[in-house]
Amino acid sequence: MDETSRENPAGAMEPIPFNRTAVVGRELDYIQESIERGHTSSGGTFSARAGQILAEETGAEEVLLTTSCTSALELSALMLDLGPTDTVIVPSFTFTSSALAFARQGARLLFCDIEPQTLGPDPEHLESLLDETVRALVIVHYAGIACDVDGIRKALARWPDVVLIEDNAHGLLGTWGGAPLGSLGRFATLSFHETKNFTCGEGGALLLNEASDIDRARVLYDKGTNRQAFMLGQVDKYSWKDTGGSFGLSDTLAAYLTAQLEQRDHIQSRRRAVFETYERALAPFADDLGFQLAEIPPDRGSAYHMFYVLLRDRETRNMVLQSMRAAGVNPTFHYVPLHSSLGGRRFAARPTECPVSEQISGRLLRLPFFNDLSSEDVTRVASAFLNAVSRGDMPS
């Protein structure tokens, strides 16, 4: 964190945004190269390079770069040939895409509550939801810290046909018990949206961890055709074979992504430094001021996707949010629990209770977090946060 805080020409401090993207390596050169080479659609040289890095890091059998994590989830849903009597279990505390992709394919949803340590699916609630209609379970490694994979595997042990899908939008380069996040499910998805550790604006990937899925996934990925087999010289012409869509990421965006992934060690060390600076600044005050920080369990390696704080209650969180914004710092919050949302209720197989999701949704605050957030700005954010919480703590 070597950049200094920005001052505007009048000497006043510039607001600190929630997120800011940065050029970290050869992004602009590679984008230019991709355009000049003339292969800007999917499946070019840069897609191969980015795919190779992702396969090396996650151990995936195959990596299909997609236009977003949402579309990667949709592709995994297509692979399952879901129907109206099938259900898919998804956490209530996640982004809509984790659920929408499966609802769109005709499945009904069962919303699982989260557990308070990692904010991932609660194995006990999961166990109570599993029955013979369940075709798949979506797990999220919230903030890039692995969920309770052991507990989840135990709950699934009696249901070996339930497909495990990791929505790993937050967790690339995180680990669980030494294994890369994204290597634990039959399918895993990644996001390269502007707000993620590695970005190309909008992008994603589907990781296939079972070789037997590769041939069909390639067809579904490429408009239902065996064009990929044709490109690999395995057949002499290609034609329509199956259902599918146009999921491929443009090679120009893959060029942007390749440059980011090449700098993965640098990016992760910057994010880790930001995370640890926040921790050092805030942890000493947590008990007295009544807030909680994320804990990284000892068997897990964080992907350092975000820094969040849990406040006492919704009222305190909203007050802190407003007060920090007034001080020129832009934190944010999420997610509105899916089980109680309009869409969630529409696509649910039956209502479920998710009290922890509701409670966490009201208490969670995300602090500004990006690669080149300077240590001076981290200190400014931490002070604005502590000032706001202390004010809320004073008797009125």
Ligand SMILES: Cc1ncc(COP(=O)(O)O)c(C=O)c1O
């Ligand atoms: C857990 C989770 N899954 C999926 C997505 C969707 O990612 P994308 O914007 O790449 O489609 C997000 C977006 O932030 C997310 O947080």
